[in-house]
Amino acid sequence: xxxxxxxxxxxxxxxxxxxxxxxxxxxxxxxxxxxxxxxxxxxxxxxxxxxxxxxxxxxxxxxxxxxxxxxxxxxxxxxxxxxxxxxxxxxxxxxxxxxxxxxxxxxxxxxxxxxxxxxxxxxxxxxxxxxxxxxxxxxxxxxxxxxxxxxxxxxxxxxxxxxxxxxxxxxxxxxx
Amino acid sequence: xxxxxxxxxxxxxxxxxxxxxxxxxxxxxxxxxxxxxxxxxxxxxxxxxxxxxxxxxxxxxxxxxxxxxxxxxxxxxxxxxxxxxxxxxxxxxxxxxxxxxxxxxxxxxxxxxxxxxxxxxxxxxxxxxxxxxxxxxxxxxxxxxxxxxxxxxxxxxxxxxxxxxxxxxxxxxxxxxxxxxxxxxxxxxxxxxxxxxxxxxxxxxxxxxxxxxxxxxxxxxxxxxxxxxxxxxxxxxxxxxxxxxxxxxxxxxxxxxxxxxxxxxxxxxxxxxxxxxxxxxxxxxxxxxxxxxxxxxxxxxxxxxxxxxxxxxxxxx
Numbered sequence: 001x002x003x004x005x006x007x008x009x010x011x012x013x014x015x016x017x018x019x020x021x022x023x024x025x026x027x028x029x030x031x032x033x034x035x036x037x038x039x040x041x042x043x044x045x046x047x048x049x050x051x052x053x054x055x056x057x058x059x060x061x062x063x064x065x066x067x068x069x070x071x072x073x074x075x076x077x078x079x080x081x082x083x084x085x086x087x088x089x090x091x092x093x094x095x096x097x098x099x100x101x102x103x104x105x106x107x108x109x110x111x112x113x114x115x116x117x118x119x120x121x122x123x124x125x126x127x128x129x130x131x132x133x134x135x136x137x138x139x140x141x142x143x144x145x146x147x148x149x150x151x152x153x154x155x156x157x158x159x160x161x162x163x164x165x166x167x168x169x170x171x172x173x174x175x176x
Numbered sequence: 177x178x179x180x181x182x183x184x185x186x187x188x189x190x191x192x193x194x195x196x197x198x199x200x201x202x203x204x205x206x207x208x209x210x211x212x213x214x215x216x217x218x219x220x221x222x223x224x225x226x227x228x229x230x231x232x233x234x235x236x237x238x239x240x241x242x243x244x245x246x247x248x249x250x251x252x253x254x255x256x257x258x259x260x261x262x263x264x265x266x267x268x269x270x271x272x273x274x275x276x277x278x279x280x281x282x283x284x285x286x287x288x289x290x291x292x293x294x295x296x297x298x299x300x301x302x303x304x305x306x307x308x309x310x311x312x313x314x315x316x317x318x319x320x321x322x323x324x325x326x327x328x329x330x331x332x333x334x335x336x337x338x339x340x341x342x343x344x345x346x347x348x349x350x351x352x353x354x355x356x357x358x359x360x361x362x363x364x365x366x367x368x369x370x371x372x373x374x375x376x377x378x379x380x381x382x383x384x385x386x387x388x389x390x391x392x393x394x395x396x397x398x399x400x401x402x403x404x405x406x407x408x409x410x411x412x413x414x415x416x417x418x419x420x421x422x423x424x425x426x427x428x429x430x431x432x433x434x435x436x437x438x439x440x441x442x443x444x445x446x447x448x449x450x451x452x453x454x455x456x457x458x459x460x461x462x463x464x465x466x467x468x469x470x471x472x473x474x475x476x477x478x479x480x481x482x483x484x485x486x487x488x489x490x491x492x493x
Contacts, residue, residue: 010323105415
């Protein structure tokens, strides 16, 4: 029987088990690394995502901070970019993400991993009609691809090239 | 300078976005604090009173009269009404409550019959228990949905246990004390289904999945209805209109859920169009045809009656 936050903890534990199992079997997503931020709470997670190829985010690694309420998974998690990113649907200062599946299109059948995949898809496919970053939105809407691309690329180089991808570390651990 | 200017616009937009978000949340909180998930049983006369009280409002007169006429018609046909919270989940919640209530009260009525094996309860419970497997075959990850399934199975276990426990406790001095424990058991079910962020929400969402699973496994049957709503395939319809909590439900979802459970759903449509000479209200029945291989015949199948008013469902008795 679910009692308030028990449901959230139970579900998040299952998500963690599923991620760990995938890691053991070498079946993890190659461009998403997702784990609880600390061992003290399952409600707060950190994700690293690799900027998709053929986008101005390529080569960058972006850190996301994920917070689940006690009503998760009935309510969506809150996802915020910790790494500065120039994108029409991400707030430039605060890192808030505007994505329908994290609002009213959320379904409990989604998990944190699929939410991260949706954020990745958003990086490849910005929606200029619901901008949180007007500058980026206007560039895309006006068809000024060059301006958008170079600005986004500049911020990627400036902010997203310092985070090491953790998979190698895991691979080493596994060998030893 | 241009940088500062655009920064301001950005902030305004961000604030607007937060504002609508905050407004929506305020409305949600208001609904949550003022409406229980499912109300106590109310006399049907509250319906007539509601439309009488609105007499002075500005709504189109004809329509207003239509509602008042419909209300008085329903007052003659039904005895009670149970209101369901208007949070977009009302159809699923009404279905869940009415079905569980029917099944439990039936078991309580027959608990002293020696030969009653309650085939209908077993049929519905089996539908629930077996559902996880075939829903997963429609492409859902078991670990993301199994706890919702468990909660619905738990609810059926509760109905089964509660209705058999009371019968064994009595026994000694039955006739006299019989009515009270039954009421207690019904009250237990009521409290269980009114707990916030618990059984009702979890089961409600699982029933959304059952609708999605039902539609995905019979796409040809449901496709014509969703084409009308500008969707080209069952998959995208389900992910936008069925799976998210709080998404209101149309005819397709109603018939899919009724057919999935093999439960008959009668709906009285109160939409203000009942004319002066109207004898009765528009009235639709879903899930009436029985074509599965169960041995429970049509007359013994669970049947529930709901009241539809634009955008909302309540339960009728």
